[in-house]
Amino acid sequence: MPRSWPEKRRSMTRKSAINIIAAIASSALASGSWAQDRKSTIGRKSTRMQARNDSRAVAPALDKYAQGPIAELWKRPGLTPRDRSIVTVSALIARNLAGEMAHEMNLALDHGVKPRELSEIITHLAFYSGWANGMSAVDVARNVFATRKIGTDQLPQVSPSLLPLNKEAEETRATSVEKQFGSVSPGLVQYTTDVLFRDLWLRPDLAPRDRSLATVAVLIAAGQSAQIPYHLNRAMDNGLTQTEAGEVITHLAFYAGWPNAFSAVAVAKEVFERRPR
Amino acid sequence: MPRSWPEKRRSMTRKSAINIIAAIASSALASGSWAQDRKSTIGRKSTRMQARNDSRAVAPALDKYAQGPIAELWKRPGLTPRDRSIVTVSALIARNLAGEMAHEMNLALDHGVKPRELSEIITHLAFYSGWANGMSAVDVARNVFATRKIGTDQLPQVSPSLLPLNKEAEETRATSVEKQFGSVSPGLVQYTTDVLFRDLWLRPDLAPRDRSLATVAVLIAAGQSAQIPYHLNRAMDNGLTQTEAGEVITHLAFYAGWPNAFSAVAVAKEVFERRPR
Amino acid sequence: MPRSWPEKRRSMTRKSAINIIAAIASSALASGSWAQDRKSTIGRKSTRMQARNDSRAVAPALDKYAQGPIAELWKRPGLTPRDRSIVTVSALIARNLAGEMAHEMNLALDHGVKPRELSEIITHLAFYSGWANGMSAVDVARNVFATRKIGTDQLPQVSPSLLPLNKEAEETRATSVEKQFGSVSPGLVQYTTDVLFRDLWLRPDLAPRDRSLATVAVLIAAGQSAQIPYHLNRAMDNGLTQTEAGEVITHLAFYAGWPNAFSAVAVAKEVFERRPR
Numbered sequence: 102m103p104r105s106w107p108e109k110r111r112s113m114t115r116k117s118a119i120n121i122i123a124a125i126a127s128s129a130l131a132s133g134s135w136a137q138d139r140k141s142t143i144g145r146k147s148t149r150m151q152a153r154n155d156s157r158a159v160a161p162a163l164d165k166y167a168q169g170p171i172a173e174l175w176k177r178p179g180l181t182p183r184d185r186s187i188v189t190v191s192a193l194i195a196r197n198l199a200g201e202m203a204h205e206m207n208l209a210l211d212h213g214v215k216p217r218e219l220s221e222i223i224t225h226l227a228f229y230s231g232w233a234n235g236m237s238a239v240d241v242a243r244n245v246f247a248t249r250k251i252g253t254d255q256l257p258q259v260s261p262s263l264l265p266l267n268k269e270a271e272e273t274r275a276t277s278v279e280k281q282f283g284s285v286s287p288g289l290v291q292y293t294t295d296v297l298f299r300d301l302w303l304r305p306d307l308a309p310r311d312r313s314l315a316t317v318a319v320l321i322a323a324g325q326s327a328q329i330p331y332h333l334n335r336a337m338d339n340g341l342t343q344t345e346a347g348e349v350i351t352h353l354a355f356y357a358g359w360p361n362a363f364s365a366v367a368v369a370k371e372v373f374e375r376r377p378r
Numbered sequence: 379m380p381r382s383w384p385e386k387r388r389s390m391t392r393k394s395a396i397n398i399i400a401a402i403a404s405s406a407l408a409s410g411s412w413a414q415d416r417k418s419t420i421g422r423k424s425t426r427m428q429a430r431n432d433s434r435a436v437a438p439a440l441d442k443y444a445q446g447p448i449a450e451l452w453k454r455p456g457l458t459p460r461d462r463s464i465v466t467v468s469a470l471i472a473r474n475l476a477g478e479m480a481h482e483m484n485l486a487l488d489h490g491v492k493p494r495e496l497s498e499i500i501t502h503l504a505f506y507s508g509w510a511n512g513m514s515a516v517d518v519a520r521n522v523f524a525t526r527k528i529g530t531d532q533l534p535q536v537s538p539s540l541l542p543l544n545k546e547a548e549e550t551r552a553t554s555v556e557k558q559f560g561s562v563s564p565g566l567v568q569y570t571t572d573v574l575f576r577d578l579w580l581r582p583d584l585a586p587r588d589r590s591l592a593t594v595a596v597l598i599a600a601g602q603s604a605q606i607p608y609h610l611n612r613a614m615d616n617g618l619t620q621t622e623a624g625e626v627i628t629h630l631a632f633y634a635g636w637p638n639a640f641s642a643v644a645v646a647k648e649v650f651e652r653r654p655r
Numbered sequence: 656m657p658r659s660w661p662e663k664r665r666s667m668t669r670k671s672a673i674n675i676i677a678a679i680a681s682s683a684l685a686s687g688s689w690a691q692d693r694k695s696t697i698g699r700k701s702t703r704m705q706a707r708n709d710s711r712a713v714a715p716a717l718d719k720y721a722q723g724p725i726a727e728l729w730k731r732p733g734l735t736p737r738d739r740s741i742v743t744v745s746a747l748i749a750r751n752l753a754g755e756m757a758h759e760m761n762l763a764l765d766h767g768v769k770p771r772e773l774s775e776i777i778t779h780l781a782f783y784s785g786w787a788n789g790m791s792a793v794d795v796a797r798n799v800f801a802t803r804k805i806g807t808d809q810l811p812q813v814s815p816s817l818l819p820l821n822k823e824a825e826e827t828r829a830t831s832v833e834k835q836f837g838s839v840s841p842g843l844v845q846y847t848t849d850v851l852f853r854d855l856w857l858r859p860d861l862a863p864r865d866r867s868l869a870t871v872a873v874l875i876a877a878g879q880s881a882q883i884p885y886h887l888n889r890a891m892d893n894g895l896t897q898t899e900a901g902e903v904i905t906h907l908a909f910y911a912g913w914p915n916a917f918s919a920v921a922v923a924k925e926v927f928e929r930r931p932r
Contacts, residue, residue: 159519160501161536162581163512170573171509177565197752198474198510200517224714231876231912232725233752235717240754242713259715285897285924288731288905289916296724297913304716320914322508324602325878327921328914343562351565358508359574360597360605362566367604370562436796437778438813439858440789447850448786454842475751475787477794599785601879620839628842635785636851637874637882639843644881647839 171355179348182212184314188349190214190222191315192322192357194238195230202241207249216246216255221307222315224257228301229319263303271298310340317341318349321365322357329368334376343373448632456625461591463489465626467499468592469599469634471515472507479518484526493523493532498584499592501534505578506596540580548575587617594618595626598642599634606645611653620650725909733902738868740766742903744776745869746876746911748792749784756795761803770800770809775861776869778811782855783873817857825852864894871895872903875919876911883922888930897927 156163175185186209193202209219223242227235245251275294283290302312313336320329333346346369354362433440452462463486470479486496500519504512522528552571560567579589590613597606610623623646631639710717729739740763747756763773777796781789799805829848837844856866867890874883887900900923908916 155520156513156516158530159516159523159533160497160504160512161530161533162501163504163516165536166501166504166573170569174565174569179565192508193510196474196508196510197750198508198514200514201510220714224716224720227714227717227720228909229913231746231750231752231915232909233747233750233755234912235714236710237752237754239710239713239717243709246713253712253715256713256715259719282920282924285927286901286904286916286920288728288733288902289908289920292724292728292905292908293913296720319912323878323912323914324600325914325918326604327880327918347563348565350563351569354566354569355505355509358511358596358600359506359570360600360602361508362563364602364604366559366563366566370559373562432797433790433793435807436793436800436810437774437781437789438807438810439778440781440793442813443778443781443850447846451842451846456842469785470787473751473785473787475785475791477791478787601877603881624840625842627840628846631843631846632782632786635788635873635877636783636847637877637879638785639840641879641881643836643840643843647836650839 174352174355177348177351179344180352183209183214184345184349185352186212186214187222187311187314188318188352189356190219191226191318192353194223194226194234195319195322196357197234197237199237199241202238203245206242206245210245210249215306216251217257217306218311220256221304221312224304225301225307225312225315226319228297229316230323257304257306261305263300264305264309266299266303274298308339310336313339313341314349317346318353321350321353321361324361324364326364326368329365330372333369333372337376346373451629451632454625454628456621457629459489460486460491461622461626462629463491464499464588464591465595465629466633467491467496468503468595469630471500471503471511472596472599473634474511474514476514476518479515480522483519483522487522487526492583493528494534494583495588497533498581498589501581502578502584502589502592503596505574506593507600534581534583538582540577541582541586543576543580551575585616587613590616590618591626594623595630598627598630598638601638601641603641603645606642607649610646610649614653623650728906728909731902731905733898734906736766737763737768738899738903739906740768741776741865741868742872742906743910744768744773745780745872746907748777748780748788749873749876750911751784751788751791753791753795756792757799760796760799764799764803769860770805771811771860772865774810775858775866778858779855779861779866779869780873782851783870784877811858811860815859817854818859818863820853820857828852862893864890867893867895868903871900872907875904875907875915878915878918880918880922883919884926887923887926891930900927 175182180188186205189205190202190209193199193205206219210216214222219242223235223238226238275298278293279290302309307315313332316332317329317336319325320332336346337343347366350362350365350369353365452459457465463482466482467479467486470476470482483496487493491499496519500512500515503515552575555570556567579586584592590609593609594606594613597603597609613623614620624643627639627642627646630642729736734742740759743759744756744763747753747759760773764770768776773796777789777792780792829852832847833844856863861869867886870886871883871890874880874886890900891897901920904916904919904923907919
């Protein structure tokens with residue numbers, strides 16, 4: 102409402118400042134020192150009770166849903182917790198939801214995603230969700246890695262030996278895209294070949310199947326239905342099963358919202374029907 | 379531009395710190411103490427002049443549009459200020475625009491949205507815009523509720539008696555969705571029935587018509603056109619008029635951008651044409 | 656994952672506080688005073704090494720891509736650096752990616768975008784990407800302008816003399832939109848005419864061609880494919896060439912993600928085919 106639209110801006114800034122000071126104060130009270138508190142981001146036990154109180158102070162049912170259907174979701178057999186973590190982190194990066202990102206990155210590492218794999222997911226999604234989204238993810242991951250004492254020795258090389266290229270399939274792809282769009286956006290076509298399919302996708306520290314999983318998660322989470330058919334087919338070529346794909350959609354209903362899941366399931370249905378099982 | 383892409387990141391962090399300190403300082407100057415300043419987030423008068431100066435320092439015409447067409451928008455007869463607030467808050471949650479959220483939540487409460495209704499809107503949108511969006515909204519609302527001394531006695535119960543289910547309509551829906559998507563994503567189909575339509579939608583502290591209003595606002599604001607027909611029809615079944623629906627689109631032109639409004643109006647036209655008035 | 660979902664929220668707040676304090680401390684150490692540090696946001700040299708170290712601590716290949724293909728991108732002949740900056744800033748505003756925004760606004764000014772033009776881009780995008788996105792951009796630009804000592808004398812007037820209206824074309828547009836959507840959302844139709852096409856688009860401090868460039872960038876960056884045909888045609892009527900449009904898509908592959916670029920190139924192809932060169 103306009104009568105007061107500009108006021109909120111300053112009051113938010115001020116409130117943020119107050120919150121931050123309050124958080125510093127409560128952190129100091131709770132854990133005695135910041136150093137200790139930093140450590141507790143791995144254990145993540147000491148602050149749990151307080152945070153659940155927070156959500157109870159606003160929307161008490163959310164905790165019930167978290168303890169019920171969402172807890173159950175992560176245990177469903179159709180997709181491993183590791184895969185669910187790749188999907189969840191990818192969705193948060195695609196939607197630039199930094200608030201939940203540190204927690205989910207920590208959880209991904211707990212679920213067996215290797216630091217070098219998380220590093221490659223971020224690199225991959227700098228291209229598939231936009232450079233600035235990748236940079237935000239770098240900011241969050243930097244703290245996660247520092248807290249867990251993950252050094253550069255656990256990260257991918259800048260220019261490693263690439264996985265072998267499936268020349269025939271790639272030439273078919275490149276020719277088709279060149280024919281369709283070469284005269285509309287020659288730069289796009291060229292970079293897609295040179296930077297993405299003959300470089301990024303061949304980097305060895307993230308399996309093509311997992312790269313596809315992250316890509317499909319981004320497309321569903323960002324509502325980019327038009328790009329799902331190509332990448333869902335590619336994901337299945339790379340080893341993702343139809344059961345797993347269906348479960349990715351179920352998972353993202355919770356983490357990217359029901360509407361994105363329903364738009365995706367309609368596209369997936371068509372993709373599955375046109376593809377021999 | 380790449381020559382310096384990484385620099386901005388650190389300078390932003392530092393600039394944020396400077397802004398926060400500046401905000402603390404100016405707050406202390408303006409209101410004498412943080413305690414007083416906290417109080418002023420209800421009145422929202424003391425900082426208005428300063429904030430209008432801020433926008434005038436960048437884009438002077440924005441204040442003119444705020445005082446002109448946007449002020450007029452909120453007074454248009456097609457939708458009550460209360461409904462406009464539900465639409466605005468829902469759009470901000472869907473787009474995770476935390477900067478404006480506290481102000482609009484305060485305004486919603488001023489416009490007669492009950493705390494228990496705002497609580498249910500957040501719970502509802504944790505499912506319709508994604509869990510992390512819901513959590514961001516919890517963070518903002520926690521401060522709004524604390525400032526207004528809204529206690530848990532004004533919030534919905536965790537597990538209240540649910541509204542009666544329209545069994546026939548719900549079975550038609552469930553059967554249709556199962557038939558369409560049961561083999562593609564069985565988990566999605568199951569959770570949609572169990573968690574959404576036989577639980578969330580029946581929670582009594584937000585009227586089904588208002589739940590629909592929030593849902594439709596999210597779909598328009600997030601550009602999820604493919605999901606609008608089902609939910610716009612459901613909203614009208616729940617009592618939203620075509621005039622109100624048209625005015626929701628007008629309102630969201632300002633709050634979610636013209637392109638989303640134009641994509642929505644084309645879908646709404648088709649929905650209206652297929653539906654007897 | 657739900658077992659601990661609420662914990663992360665508090666730990667993030669605390670971690671943000673720690674980061675901010677750390678940034679203040681490191682800033683003080685590095686540059687001796689905040690005043691000096693503020694100045695360095697123009698030069699942007701002193702912190703570059705540190706920031707590159709940050710990305711190397713997470714995703715070492717990103718720096719390689721920044722120094723390679725992205726550096727090359729900005730030098731491609733199809734679009735001037737000034738136009739690329741308009742496209743980049745518009746994409747960040749559309750996606751509310753505040754983290755990169757200050758840097759890209761500074762770069763835009765370095766590339767010859769006038770302060771009054773940047774001001775008008777923000778005003779324009781408050782309507783084309785939503786009011787709250789515009790307000791976020793105001794917040795960032797306020798600091799950029801203050802740091803560069805850009806005063807209100809360099810900003811557009813609130814109500815300047817408008818550019819002449821092409822009455823015939825505008826009446827054709829208005830009549831067509833009224834006929835299509837006048838009974839669905841009369842308010843949308845009215846505001847589109849009064850506020851957008853007979854006011855905002857005629858403001859003289861941003862050329863119609865540049866206004867179109869920003870609008871098309873927003874549509875591509877936000878994945879609003881359905882609105883691309885009208886505005887891409889309008890952009891070409893306003894002087895954008897097909898080569899430039901194709902290069903906008905190439906540019907946005909990096910800055911808004913590959914999927915948005917591929918959705919856009921398919922639409923652009925159709926638009927180009929229906930339009931005589």
